Amino acid sequence: MSDSHRALECDGRAQSWATRKTAAKSQRKGEPEVHMTDLMRRLSTPWSIATERAARIVDANLPPGLILDPAVGSGIHLASICLATNRVGLGIELDEEAARFSAANMNRLLLKGKDPGRIAHRILIGDGVDASGALSCLHTSLKSGGVAATPPIAMLHVDPARPLDAQNHTLDEMAPPLRPLLEAWLPHMETDDRGPALLLDLSPRLSKKQRAEVDNILDELTPDVNRTWEWLSQGGGRIDRLSVWVGPLASEDNFRSIRMGPSSVESMVSSTEQSLFISEKKTMPPSFDDWIVVVDPSIVESRLHVDWLSTHLNDTYNPIWQRANLRRPVLVSKSPPPSTLISDPFVVAVGRVVAHRLSAPNMENAPTVARAAERAGIGHLVLRCEVDPELHPKIQKRLNKALKGVEGSRGFVIDIPVSSRDGGWHVNFVTCSEN
Numbered sequence: 320m321s322d323s324h325r326a327l328e329c330d331g332r333a334q335s336w337a338t339r340k341t342a343a344k345s346q347r348k349g350e351p352e353v354h355m356t357d358l359m360r361r362l363s364t365p366w367s368i369a370t371e372r373a374a375r376i377v378d379a380n381l382p383p384g385l386i387l388d389p390a391v392g393s394g395i396h397l398a399s400i401c402l403a404t405n406r407v408g409l410g411i412e413l414d415e416e417a418a419r420f421s422a423a424n425m426n427r428l429l430l431k432g433k434d435p436g437r438i439a440h441r442i443l444i445g446d447g448v449d450a451s452g453a454l455s456c457l458h459t460s461l462k463s464g465g466v467a468a469t470p471p472i473a474m475l476h477v478d479p480a481r482p483l484d485a486q487n488h489t490l491d492e493m494a495p496p497l498r499p500l501l502e503a504w505l506p507h508m509e510t511d512d513r514g515p516a517l518l519l520d521l522s523p524r525l526s527k528k529q530r531a532e533v534d535n536i537l538d539e540l541t542p543d544v545n546r547t548w549e550w551l552s553q554g555g556g557r558i559d560r561l562s563v564w565v566g567p568l569a570s571e572d573n574f575r576s577i578r579m580g581p582s583s584v585e586s587m588v589s590s591t592e593q594s595l596f597i598s599e600k601k602t603m604p605p606s607f608d609d610w611i612v613v614v615d616p617s618i619v620e621s622r623l624h625v626d627w628l629s630t631h632l633n634d635t636y637n638p639i640w641q642r643a644n645l646r647r648p649v650l651v652s653k654s655p656p657p658s659t660l661i662s663d664p665f666v667v668a669v670g671r672v673v674a675h676r677l678s679a680p681n682m683e684n685a686p687t688v689a690r691a692a693e694r695a696g697i698g699h700l701v702l703r704c705e706v707d708p709e710l711h712p713k714i715q716k717r718l719n720k721a722l723k724g725v726e727g728s729r730g731f732v733i734d735i736p737v738s739s740r741d742g743g744w745h746v747n748f749v750t751c752s753e754n
């Protein structure tokens with residue numbers, strides 16, 4: 320037996336070990352109970368995202384074989400794919416404690432019973448890049464467990480650990496690194512004419528250049544195989560996940576943007592081509608009564624904004640992108656947005672301009688900002704502009720306090736770049752009423 324890896328069975332023994340270490344807990348209301356350390360909790364894929372993806376993987380008609388996750392972490396994502404596809408899972412994890420928790424979680428999450436597949440799931444402690452060491456260990460372990468044939472590999476899912484400031488690092492600093500990982504596993508994968516089934520979970524903070532590097536790796540290692548880049552947002556004003564779906568997992572379109580609700584996809588936009596970058600119109604500040612639409616950043620980041628917006632344009636609604644490259648892109652128009660746009664899940668907020676100011680809301684001026692909003696009939700004001708993340712909740716609290724008991728509509732403050740007389744630009748803080 321290779322001593323590069325050690326195999327763990329996903330059984331009651333693994334679960335008892337984990338229970339003695341840390342009780343299983345539900346990460347969010349309604350989700351199954353799993354064992355995790357604090358670090359694993361931070362790194363793990365939310366159950367809602369894992370199960371939603373797994374449901375889409377079922378439709379891919381994968382070739383025969385098992386699901387491989389060579390950086391398995393908590394095992395949550397692997398278990399959700401195995402459950403949905405009714406496949407055997409092989410997880411590999413460098414960190415021994417995480418691997419043991421992962422084996423316990425697989426046991427908890429997978430269906431109980433005497434199905435022969437049930438005894439074939441394995442978590443290996445060791446390096447996910449060492450494919451031959453892992454396969455030799457798997458083979459020996461399955462054989463001694465009474466499973467004569469080692470299944471082929473139908474799909475590889477990987478969610479590498481990455482430095483927090485991912486943009487300042489090279490792709491090689493992903494753990495495990497993408498290129499050697501794919502080079503090691505691709506020769507062992509079962510493929511049909513659609514190429515290998517890969518789901519690469521990448522950092523949503525990857526720069527354009529880093530995304531191009533991933534494309535280069537895939538062009539080289541999986542030539543002529545379809546791939547779909549996917550930006551997923553859960554509506555919190557940021558991109559939550561960036562992934563590439565390859566081969567049988569790719570769709571006809573090369574790019575898609577998804578807005579996830581609490582447990583299911585609320586909207587999806589996809590296209591074979593990305594639009595050009597938006598050239599921001601830094602014109603005059605929006606006038607009183609102009610309409611402001613705050614858009615989910617995944618639509619702009621995926622550069623699917625033209626496809627998306629075109630479905631909402633009509634004879635009277637023809638907005639400009641007044642802010643495109645910050646966290647919350649903004650559309651400005653004189654005429655009201657159509658109801659289809661107002662109810663679109665990629666829209667974060669819609670309002671009409673009721674006040675302007677040149678300085679950002681802060682701890683001192685929050686009561687003044689609140690009074691101006693109150694005069695415009697606003698009873699609850701939400702900060703949707705860039706302010707120091709540490710101060711953000713404090714300023715919001717102060718606004719809430721100043722407006723306590725005030726009857727009125729909801730409103731928000733947004734920052735909008737506008738051109739200055741000297742040819743440069745500055746930021747205008749605009750209060751909008753959602754009435």
Ligand SMILES: C[S@@+](CC[C@H](N)C(=O)[O-])C[C@H]1O[C@@H](n2cnc3c(N)ncnc32)[C@H](O)[C@@H]1O
Pocket residue numbers: 359362363364365389390391392393394395396411412413414417445446447448478479480481494495496
């Ligand atoms: C982002 S986490 C995966 C989280 C997982 N998707 C989940 O839902 O829990 C990445 C994991 O890869 C592991 N890892 C890093 N380098 C590895 C390597 N060379 N081989 C195996 N695992 C590795 C880390 O210990 C970490 O647990």
